[in-house]
Amino acid sequence: MKKYNLLLFNILSILYMDICFKLLAFHNIFNTSTIYMILCDLIIAIIITIVESLFNDKVNKITTFILTILTSLIIVAQYVYYLYYDAIFSVYSLFHGAQVFGFIGSIIEVMLGNIFSIILLFVPLIAFFFIFKKLNFERKNYYINIISLSSSILIFILFIFLLHISDKSKTYSAYNLYFNTHVPKLTVRDFGILTEMRLDLKRTIFGFEEKMIVENKKEEIIPVQKEIIYNQMNIDFDSLIENEKNETIKSMHEYFKTEMPTNQNDYTGMFEGKNLIVFVAEAFSPMSINEELTPTLYKMYNEGFQFTNFYTPVYYVSTSDGEYVSLTSLLPKDGTWSMSTSRNNYLPFVYGNMFKEIGYSTRAYHNGAYTYYNRNYSHPNMGYKFKACYGGLNINCGVWPQSDIEMIEKSLDEYINDEYFMTYYMTVSGHLQYTYIGNSMATKNKKYVKDLPYGEKIQAYLATQIELDRALELLIKKLEEAGKLDDTVIAISADHYPYGLTNNEIKSYADYVIDEKFDIHKNAFILWNNEMEKSIKVTKYASSLDIVPTIFNLFNLKYDSRLLIGKDILSDTEGIVIFNDRSWITNSGKYDSVKDRFTPFKNNVSSNYVENINNEVYNKFLMSKLILEKDYYRKVFKK
Secondary structure, three states, rough: OOOOOOOHHHHHHHHHHHHHHHHHHHOOOOOOOHHHHHHHHHHHHHHHHOOOOOOOHHOOOOHHHHHHHHHHHHHHHHHHHHHOOOOOHHHHHOOOOHHOOOHHHHHHHHHHHHHHHHHHHHHHHHHHHHHHEEEOOOOOOOOHHHHHHHHHHHHHHHHHHHHHOHHHHHHHHHHEEEOOOHHHHHHHHHHOOHHHHHHHHHHHHHHOOOOOOOOOOOOOOOOOOOOEEEEEOOOOOOHHHOOOOOHHHHHHHHHHOOOOOOEEEOOOOOOOOOEEEEEEOOOHHHHHOOOOOOOHHHHHHHEEEEEEEEEEOOOOHHHHHHHHHHOOOOOOOOOOOHHHHHHHHOOOOHHHHHHHOOOEEEEEEEEOOOOHHHHHHHHHOOOOOOOOEEEEEEOOOOOOOOHHHHHHHHHHHHHHOOOOEEEEEEEEOOOOOOOOOOOOHHOOHHOOOOOOOOHHHHHHHHHHHHHHHHHHHHHHHHHHHHHOOOOEEEEEEEEOOOOOOOOEEEEEEEOOOOOOHHHOOEEEEEEEOOOOOOEEEEEEOOOOOHHHHHHHOOOOOOOOOOOOOOOOOOOOOOOEEEOOOOOOOEOOOEOOHHHHHEEOOOOOOOHHHHHHHHHHHHHHHHHHHHHHOOOHHHHHHHH
């Protein structure tokens, strides 16, 4: 019987899956980067074939069987993760998959909703089972393996040569993505899944240093009519630079020294001396705000600050990264759990530590599990006395998801009589799955939404948001009874948009989603105090990255705006929204990094504007990563 060539099968199957993934995820395969992907896949296929041909027929069959199944499963898993989070999971996440992927029911739902695409990706594996007995598993002799290895080396040399003669000027060129920059989504687009994971594994094991891109910083504006006061501390960067031996730390000092601080403004100190309650609300979105269904949220949004161009982008580790961005004003590092990693770092510019410094009681609560994402370590490090399910918060933890109302009920008495308090809540009632079976909050509030003219999943989602709304209603009532309402500011933002709903389901209810790439992440940031006489509309583009400095300025806290990656939304700096794949939006336009396409919002945008913002975004990611890795604040303040 004629035997099929194992190398040919590996080449076709790996190349097919990468092309299929690229077409499904990025809707484009006909570009220059496809050449790089083909060369990379040829190298991988040759190496795999050598490994599968080293031993006798029986061992080679087992090896091929394992590698073929493993390769298919990894690529399909990446695709499911991409559908969920619009991101690529790292090697680190691969070994912590139980928490990163969340719940098996949600995964199955996503797979069933995209079953045709997944079957397409499984075609090589299906073909493998049909032709398994016809493949040639004979042990290859020494000379054939040498020839194969030599061929892969020659292809690799060609690949490197093509990268070197390509256009290297762009921040996210193929050359920079391979050698200098870690952006998994764009790396997959240019080189394929397996090459991206190889680079990620290499960088995880051996480390990876990205270099800062030197920017032309804006010149300081000389005050004409009145003195400008900046949110800036007296940090002697010159001395830090002179005495620093580590070149990376020195470059960070130089970067932050030349950063332009944000100015104090008409809103500085508006809430000085008041209490603060901060919510990061699970899957909160503009859909949550409805005059009839969620009157408390509606009241707070329409009476407080209205940030009309506010976004909560999804980052690599979903809720944990969304929480990290909202609480630290730093971008998360890909390939790790940034919140958990920060647990031993000195974090001066977070609510808990900042407010504790000026005499406030500082507490944090979560109605999910106490140890989930290692919050039991990260949150105390941020200055909070932390309680959660199975860790001091006495609510009904046996249901899923748990009640936000119960969390408020059981926690309020612990701080409401304090002279000054700062309290943080991470809610869970809004968590997927959005069905009446398996979601206790959706079931509990079904009677309020069951007659709405929408599908079950939209109804169930709205039902979960009713629980949040009634928790806020209770909170406001108790604050008023205690005489603390006028002296308390409440801030509410999301960890991410409700990705438990499909884009089409969201669009069936939300009229703000026009460009799915960007608008699906559009959100509301509620900032409210009962004494505000009228709402304040802010149109500048902003995101959850900007919440911390905005609140610090409103409370007139002493902080250095140069050392935070986000910026005070109420200052006169240009607003920017940054997404996990390095796409962005400013007042001048929006840039899709995957398509390398800029859509201007106004005329006369300069020719180098896009590349300048790309460089700025690159540096923001790099500085965020280095602040986390190097425990940078400890070095600045010598703690």
